[in-house]
Amino acid sequence: MTRVALGLPEMRRSAASPSVEGRPRTDELIDRFGRVARDLRVSITERCSLRCTYCMPAEGLPVIPRPELLGAGEIARLVGIGARMLGIREVRFTGGEPLTRGDLVEIVARSRAAAPEVPLAMTTNGIGLDRRATALRDAGLGRVNVSLDTVDRAHFTSLTRRDRLPAVIAGIDAALDAGLGPVKLNAVLMRETLDDASELLAFAVARGLRLRFIEQMPLDADGEWARTTMVTADELLLRLSERFRLEPIGREDPSAPAEEWLVDGGPATVGVIASVTRDFCEACDRTRITAEGTVRSCLFGDDETDLRGMLRGGADDHEIADRWRAAMWGKRAGHGIDDASFVRPERSMGAIGG
Numbered sequence: 204m205t206r207v208a209l210g211l212p213e214m215r216r217s218a219a220s221p222s223v224e225g226r227p228r229t230d231e232l233i234d235r236f237g238r239v240a241r242d243l244r245v246s247i248t249e250r251c252s253l254r255c256t257y258c259m260p261a262e263g264l265p266v267i268p269r270p271e272l273l274g275a276g277e278i279a280r281l282v283g284i285g286a287r288m289l290g291i292r293e294v295r296f297t298g299g300e301p302l303t304r305g306d307l308v309e310i311v312a313r314s315r316a317a318a319p320e321v322p323l324a325m326t327t328n329g330i331g332l333d334r335r336a337t338a339l340r341d342a343g344l345g346r347v348n349v350s351l352d353t354v355d356r357a358h359f360t361s362l363t364r365r366d367r368l369p370a371v372i373a374g375i376d377a378a379l380d381a382g383l384g385p386v387k388l389n390a391v392l393m394r395e396t397l398d399d400a401s402e403l404l405a406f407a408v409a410r411g412l413r414l415r416f417i418e419q420m421p422l423d424a425d426g427e428w429a430r431t432t433m434v435t436a437d438e439l440l441l442r443l444s445e446r447f448r449l450e451p452i453g454r455e456d457p458s459a460p461a462e463e464w465l466v467d468g469g470p471a472t473v474g475v476i477a478s479v480t481r482d483f484c485e486a487c488d489r490t491r492i493t494a495e496g497t498v499r500s501c502l503f504g505d506d507e508t509d510l511r512g513m514l515r516g517g518a519d520d521h522e523i524a525d526r527w528r529a530a531m532w533g534k535r536a537g538h539g540i541d542d543a544s545f546v547r548p549e550r551s552m553g554a555i556g557g
């Protein structure tokens with residue numbers, strides 16, 4: 204078993220601006236392969252209320268000291284720079300678990316003020332959402348994706364190492380009541396919950412949730428992922444077809460990661476994000492900010508460019524935007540999971556922000 208180093212302080216973090224040789228003069232976040240990043244993922248914490256085996260180690264990630272995390276004002280400033288100067292069209296808060304941050308409502312409200320035109324969304328495990336859904340909506344959050352892999356309580360407990368299924372379902376219902384929709388469900392494909400996939404789809408259809416299954420990527424902290432044993436999209440579709448009639452309807456738009464199927468003639472749909480077997484790196488339009496304020500151009504690229512030092516060192520918005528552009532210019536072509544030379548990134552999913 205490969206142990207994955209989680210020592211966040213050892214990351215390859217660069218305070219200098221990466222090379223912009225050959226970059227055309229454009230405000231947008233273009234890369235060498237002609238892709239333009241318009242979808243911003245902001246991780247706001249490494250903490251989490253669950254310990255999903257495909258993401259976190261049992262003991263959780265090393266705690267990032269509070270002063271090293273971006274504050275609400277710093278996050279909002281980056282969101283504003285992204286929206287006003289870099290062509291960002293959607294912002295999603297993630298982590299770790301965003302709901303573990305006490306100032307989440309403030310983060311949303313200040314980001315809303317900094318980027319009034321840009322939709323704000325959140326990816327969450329749903330725990331605690333029942334108490335905060337209305338406040339988050341009032342602060343300007345538009346939509347949530349809730350991660351839920353199974354509605355079998357024993358399987359949920361073993362996969363997440365916490366017996367919290369009822370809390371997640373309460374969170375989903377609160378999101379629906381608050382109008383944080385369309386509410387999407389994200390389910391990572393794992394062998395131990397594959398038998399539960401049909402029941403999860405039935406649960407989603409009954410509540411009007413848009414379920415998307417995601418192929419597991421080699422981003423688990425324990426380093427257990429193996430290409431030969433992972434559950435593929437094809438395997439899932441065969442399994443779902445035993446209970447549902449599925450008709451392919453394609454992608455919502457070319458950069459949408461999910462391929463969609465109509466379920467039993469509709470209107471319900473199910474999506475499959477085949478991130479490993481049918482990668483969509485060619486159409487990737489994401490840029491990421493980690494909880495410590497570095498730009499990460501790809502989930503699988505460990506080179507990170509520090510913006511926090513600039514935020515705290517008196518840099519103006521133009522200087523910060525330029526460094527962000529330079530970081531994205533260096534984005535790699537794709538994750539290369541199937542290449543013989545593939546090396547897992549140092550950070551696990553919870554430490555990047557999925």
Ligand code: SAM
Nearest residue numbers: 258298299300326327328350389419420552557
């Ligand atoms: N805690 C929140 C949650 O679970 O929704 C937000 C952070 S989590 C890292 C973001 C998304 O990444 C979740 O939908 C989760 O299922 C997914 N994820 C985590 N590890 C993954 C992996 N190894 N492969 C694919 N998706 C993964």
Ligand code: SF4
Nearest residue numbers: 251253255258299328
């Ligand atoms: Fe936490 Fe989300 Fe990772 Fe699960 S996937 S451990 S809920 S950060």
